[in-house]
Amino acid sequence: MKDWVALGYRILQRAQAEALYRLAAVELELVDSRLDELDAGLVAVALAEGDELPDGLRDAPGADDAKGEPKAATLLYPGTPRRVLAVGVGERSDLDAERLRVAAAVAGKRAASLGARTLAWWLPDGSGPEHAAALVEGTVLTSYRFDRYRSQGSEDSPAGQVERLVLAGPGADAARIEPEASAALIVASAANRARGLQDLPANELDPAALAARATELAAAHDAVEVEVLDRAAIAGRGMGGLAAVSAGSAVEPRLITLRYAGGGGGERIGLVGKSVTFDSGGISIKPAARMHEMKMDMSGGAAVLETVAAIAELGLELDLVAVLPATENMPSGAAMRPGDIITQLNGKTVEVTNTDAEGRLILADALTYCVRDLGAARIVDVATLTGAVVVALGSTHAALISNDDEWAAAVERAAERSGELAWRLPLHPEHRRLIEGKAADLVNSSAKRKASTISAAAFLEHFVDGVPWAHLDIAGTAWDTGREYVGDGASGFGVRLLTRLARDLARG
DSSP: OEETTTTTOOOOOBOOOOTTTOOOOOEEEEEEOOGGGOOOSEEEEEEOTTOOOOTTTTTSTTGGGOOOSTTOEEEEOOSSSSOEEEEEOOOGGGOOHHHHHHHHHHHHHHHHHHTOSEEEEEOOTTOOHHHHHHHHHHHHHHTOOOOTTSOTTOTTSOSOOOOEEEEEETTOOHHHHHHHHHHHHHHHHHHHHHHHHHHSOTTTSOHHHHHHHHHHHHHHOTTEEEEEEOHHHHHHTTOHHHHHHHTTOSSOOEEEEEEEEOOOSOOOEEEEEOEEEEEOOTTSOOOSTTGGGGGGGGHHHHHHHHHHHHHHHHTOOOEEEEEEEEEEEOOSTTSOOTTOEEEOTTSOEEEOSOTTOOHHHHHHHHHHIIIIITOOSEEEEEEOOOTHHHHHHTTTOEEEEESOHHHHHHHHHHHHHHTOOEEEOOOOHHHHHTTBOSSSSEESSOTTOOSHHHHHHHHHHTTSTTSOEEEEEOTTTSBOOOBTTTBSSBOOTTHHHHHHHHHHHHHO
């Protein structure tokens, strides 16, 4: 077996495993090898419908049972390698990155159940960078576990977890494959870190802990700076939305700002992530059923934070700022009440008609701050904002609402390429009228219960000062998506999409 070290294309990278997450590291290696030279706990090959198995496997025990249907998995025992998993990927004409992510997930789960810590994917001739990247993403995302609070030896704990991923093939084009495989490892690892944040309970991940992660990130990357505002500074700056939402909690809010100076000379890009570390609904309290999952209402902030980490690790040449308004939304004698009128950072007044529509109040201040104070020329906000989007789009697509067709198209392209899909919804003048106020400039929630996802975005539009802006409502995609490679619970949605967008902008 020829190791690509000799060719200068070896990748040996580890995903960071900070104490906050205790995530396992995944090591990636590329080798130039024949199939029968591979030494791994499990070797996987992709099998399309109607195709034959690779040479050396056709007569192996189990080969007659191998099928090419999507997600079909057949163990073969050729002797060398000891175990090979033939994973179905469907019709060859339909083969794309998403099919390969799913295939990688199937193989990763089987490797874990077998206790195989090394998984090797054999790449046939002609495999391109996008194929390799998809296999890396699917494997790394599938490797995620959140079990830090579980006692050892739980009955449903996996037998093992893939710690080393090998991509191998005879004469593969290393120069083309290496950059994309390396980037995929960085991005998927960042998505797993975002999932680790989503999964942490609110008694451990409060706004101060989220700010500590941002500070840790900045300390690890010379190109990243961080600024954190506390309750007094938030009020002093005139951020009435964030101040009002946080008033009911004994836990102090934070306004977290990250600046990434990657150069490139282009427009400054702004990212804003909703970071409600626990959302009870406030005085307009939520039903008890599934309220425990509202620790994940900071999913947008987690995605933005770990996107900045991925961008810094990739060394992208662009100028970027990120803002995370972090708070709890709790009921108490000091809490924001329905009927209260607050003044946002840009001077607009808002009548609070529902305290459980708190996300748009904190995002409003963050958007104003990102544009007016930090100079963002284009902006994307990411938020678990409305339950209505789950009804409209389920868990396959985030909702995309924008004031600019060109910017929306760029986000849509990044969504398609990353596999984190978004569907653009309209923003019509009638939608804007839904949040017009009488006692104040605006209401934070329309009593008409029409187009709730869109009216929430229409509210946010008042705070972007006319710059190109895209809003991603990820309430349906951040949690319990059921995707093969992320399963139930935290998905890390947004990291792959936003990093893809940043890579596209850096290249453009």
